[in-house]
Amino acid sequence: KKQIQTWFAEKNREEKNEGQSPYFGIGKNKNLIFIQVESFQAFVLNQKVNGQEITPFLNRIVKDGMYFSNIYPQTVEGNSSDAELLTQTSLYPVKQGATFFRFPNNTYHSLAKLLREKGYHTFAIHGDEETFWNRNMVYPHLGFEKFYAIDDLKQDDIIGMGLSDKSTFRQSLPILEKADQPFYSLIITLTSHVPFTIPEDEQSLSLPKELENTPIGNYLQSIRYMDESIALFIKGLEERGLLDDSIIVIYGDHDGLFQKDKGEVEKWLKREISDEEWVRSFMQIPFIIYHPGMEPKIIDTIGGQIDILPTVADLMGIEKEKTYYMMGKNLLLQEDGKAVIPKGDYADEGILITRDKITPLPENYPDLTVADLVIRSDYFKDKKK
Ligand code: GP9
Numbered sequence: 001k002k003q004i005q006t007w008f009a010e011k012n013r014e015e016k017n018e019g020q021s022p023y024f025g026i027g028k029n030k031n032l033i034f035i036q037v038e039s040f041q042a043f044v045l046n047q048k049v050n051g052q053e054i055t056p057f058l059n060r061i062v063k064d065g066m067y068f069s070n071i072y073p074q075t076v077e078g079n080s081s082d083a084e085l086l087t088q089t090s091l092y093p094v095k096q097g098a099t100f101f102r103f104p105n106n107t108y109h110s111l112a113k114l115l116r117e118k119g120y121h122t123f124a125i126h127g128d129e130e131t132f133w134n135r136n137m138v139y140p141h142l143g144f145e146k147f148y149a150i151d152d153l154k155q156d157d158i159i160g161m162g163l164s165d166k167s168t169f170r171q172s173l174p175i176l177e178k179a180d181q182p183f184y185s186l187i188i189t190l191t192s193h194v195p196f197t198i199p200e201d202e203q204s205l206s207l208p209k210e211l212e213n214t215p216i217g218n219y220l221q222s223i224r225y226m227d228e229s230i231a232l233f234i235k236g237l238e239e240r241g242l243l244d245d246s247i248i249v250i251y252g253d254h255d256g257l258f259q260k261d262k263g264e265v266e267k268w269l270k271r272e273i274s275d276e277e278w279v280r281s282f283m284q285i286p287f288i289i290y291h292p293g294m295e296p297k298i299i300d301t302i303g304g305q306i307d308i309l310p311t312v313a314d315l316m317g318i319e320k321e322k323t324y325y326m327m328g329k330n331l332l333l334q335e336d337g338k339a340v341i342p343k344g345d346y347a348d349e350g351i352l353i354t355r356d357k358i359t360p361l362p363e364n365y366p367d368l369t370v371a372d373l374v375i376r377s378d379y380f381k382d383k384k385k
Contacts, residue, residue, distance in 0.1 A: 001379070003369070003370060004374055004379055007367075008324065012324055015329075018330070021314050021332035021333055022332075024317060025315070026247075026291070026294070026315050027247040027291070027312075027315045027316045027317065028316065028317035030245055030247050030291075031182050031183050031184070031242065031245055031246040032115065032182075032183075032247050032249070032316060033185050033237075033246050033247070033248050034087070034184075034186045034187065034251075035187050035230065035248065035249065035250045036083060036087070036186065036187070036189065036252075036253050037250060037251065037252050038188075038189050038190055038191070038192045038226075039192045039196070039219075039222075039252070039253070039255065040226065040253070040256070041252060041255055041256060041257065041282065041283075041284065041285060041286075042069065042252070042284040042285060042286040043265070043281065043282045043284070044220065044223050045062055046062070049205060049207060049211070050205070050206055052205055052206065054224055054227070055223060055224065056227065056231075057227045057228070057230060058250070058286075058288070061234075061248075061288055061290045062288055063296060064290065064294070064296050065289055065290035065291070065294060065296060066288070066289040066290070066299065067286070067288050067298050068286075068287040068300075068301070068331055069284070069299070070284060070302045070303065070337070071303050071304060071305070071308075071331075071339075072283060072284055072285070072302075072305070072346075072353060073252065073254045073255055073304070073305060073341075073346065074092060074093075074306055074341060075253070075254045075305070075344070076092075076093045076095065076096075076344045076345075077093070077096065078098030078099050078101075079098075079253070079254055080133060080188070080253045080254065081099070081100040081133035081135065082098070082254075083251075083252075084100075084133075084186075084253075085099050085100065085108075086304075086308070087251065087305055087308045087309055088110045088142050088186070089108045089109060089110045089111075089142070089326075090306055090307075090308075090309040090325075090328045091108070091327055091371045091374060092327065092368050092371035092372075093342070093371070094372050094375050095342065095343070095368065095372050098133065099375055100134045100137075100138045104134050104137040104138045105137070106141060106375060106378045107378060107380040107381045107383075108141055108142055108143075109383075110142045111184070111309055111313070112144050113142075113143035114143075114313065114318050115143075115182075115316070116145075118182075120183060120184045121179055121180045121182070121184070122143055122144050122183065122185075123144055123148065123175070123183070123184075124139055124144045124146075124147045124185070124186040124188070125148045125153075125171075125185065126147075126149055126168070127149075127153060127162040127163025127167065127168040127190050128163070129149060129150055130147060130149035135149070144186070153167070153171045154167070154171060159191050159197075159198065159202075160190070160191060160195075160197060161190055162190050164191050164202075165189045165192075165225065165226055165229035165230075166191075166225075166229045166232060168187070168189070168190070168229075170233075172187055173237070176240075177242065182245075188253075191222060192222040192223055192225065192226045195218060196218035197218060197222075198218070198222050198225050203224075204224050204225070204228065205224050207220070210267070211268060214264065214267070215257070216268045217268075219257060219264075220268070230250070234248070243292055246291070247289065247291050247315065247316070248289070248290040249289050249308070249312055250286065250287075250288045250290070251285060251288070251308060253285070254285070254345070255285070255345070255346070257282075258345055259275065259278050259283070259346070262278050262282070265282060280358075283346060285305070287308060289312070289315065299332070301337040302336060302338055302354060303328070303337045303338075304339040304341070306327055306328035306340075307330070307331050307337075309326055310329055310330045310331075311328075311331045313330075314332055325380065327370070327371060336355045337354075338352060338354050339352070339353040340352055340361065340367050341353065341361075342361075342368055349361065350365065350368070
């Protein structure tokens with residue numbers, strides 16, 4: 001307990017004079033829609049294949065919104081569910097196993113709970129079985145009042161593991177339209193899951209011969225499908241008059257192509273990529289905040305998924321004292337930043353990424369150890385804050 005208390009006290013002492021960003025509260029009382037995108041890496045943005053933009057819609061959103069260009073995935077053995085933990089609670093996952101399976105009934109401080117205190121209605125939507133990653137058990141503890149999973153939706157278009165993204169988004173629109181406002185909705189996509197297989201009539205990219213039916217070709221094709229799904233969703237929000245009253249947050253859950261797959265990306269770009277360049281330029285996931293008419297901004301501060309909640313909390317006008325137990329930083333107030341990558345899919349030993357260096361992490365690196373202790377001891381059980 002002492003170790004946990006000291007870590008948070010020190011972090012909050014450091015942040016004492018930071019104040020709030022100039023964007024504090026721009027989302028106050030607006031709906032908040034999080035879109036967690038399966039296997040979405042930032043290197044596909046603003047890129048072309050065979051002369052075609054891979055993500056034409058998201059390129060526009062990136063240009064018109066607030067784009068964080070240097071954000072790292074920090075998931076461990078819980079993959080997508082770890083991304084949910086990181087972004088909803090600003091805690092690192094436990095070092096071993098999936099936090100959602102090991103500690104489903106913990107008390108968590110979360111975005112949905114903070115927004116509920118402000119009168120928001122909260123729900124999550126995902127086109128897979130509700131039990132996948134134990135989400136049906138964990139979501140109530142993350143503050144979601146309702147979870148619409150595949151059995152709550154019409155199973156009219158199945159791709160890969162579950163309901164297609166186009167169908168999930170199409171069916172989300174009436175749910176959002178009927179919801180009492182303001183609401184907070186977490187929508188989790190699925191179709192761009194490995195092995196990235198998209199039915200032929202949904203493949204919009206015309207790929208060069210050498211990329212057809214390859215992992216990279218399929219990846220790009222599935223990312224284009226996801227781009228189209230989000231475009232239709234945002235258009236639907238606009239048609240229903242919901243877009244002006246909503247803040248949209250889009251981010252990747254984890255990588256789809258890892259360092260071990262860099263040969264695939266090399267095949268596409270027709271050049272070699274060093275291990276260091278992979279970490280500096282290919283491993284990142286996108287983090288985008290969009291609202292029509294907002295002042296566009298690119299922020300290249302280094303950060304991770306752990307920082308998404310404190311950053312969004314600032315925009316939503318959540319008071320500083322409510323962020324005491326968030327392990328991440330408000331990216332709008334950092335200049336250089338850092339990303340802690342736990343041992344796992346991204347790095348054999350865990351790494352610390354800063355502007356100047358990429359260094360190995362010691363096994364007992366404090367941030368990861370403290371998160372592990374918080375979760376394993378259910379530390380927040382008796383804490384109101
Ligand atoms: C499953 C989906 C994918 O519902 O979120 O999970 P992953 O295999 O990427 O962890």
